[in-house]
Amino acid sequence: MERDNFFEKADICDFGEIKKIFKKYDIDTVLNFAAESHVDRSIFGPKDFVQTNIMGTFNLLEVARENWKGREYVLFHHISTDEVYGSIEEGCYFYEDTAYKPNSPYSASKASSDHLVRAYHKTYGLSVTVSNCSNNYGPYQFPEKLIPLMILNILEEKNLPVYGDGGNMRD
């Protein structure tokens, strides 16, 4: 069977490297999951978050814009977070048109990258979608994330750590 999945180790902040990958595989779709994503880390060291989440997304957008000129069947899908909307009031929900109100360097950097993606659509006509989801999870996820952390702690009969009084809500 012909191989149809390839792994490339590259930094999304490296414009030249991303450009090479686009050319090599004739990329027509980007699913941008790459991000610094741990809120606590962003509080102690926000620089990496600004660099990766904002500049990295900018790089990907620029390469896409350069490579997709005149192409119809292309898509830039940007994975964001519900945290760009800030805290939620009881009984309320986030909607696509809810105002952005990021509360941490992490969510501010993601909000910024969302705005860049939107701007590339409005300014250059790039075909884009953005999803703002809560707590992505899946196999082999780093155990600092909420769901694997809770599962591992339950398996080891440890306490389940929550922020504040545990009354925080998600949409």
Place this chain on the structure above:
Amino acid sequence: MLKKLENILVTGGGQVLSAQTLSIIFSRTPLLGERLSM
């Protein structure tokens, strides 16, 4: 349109990219500038 998106670059997060996530993303026609609710 969906059938013609063939060469997909998935950046980062590969460990959390499930078939379910992909199917949600691509089960909806990707309109220009649309925001997806997942």
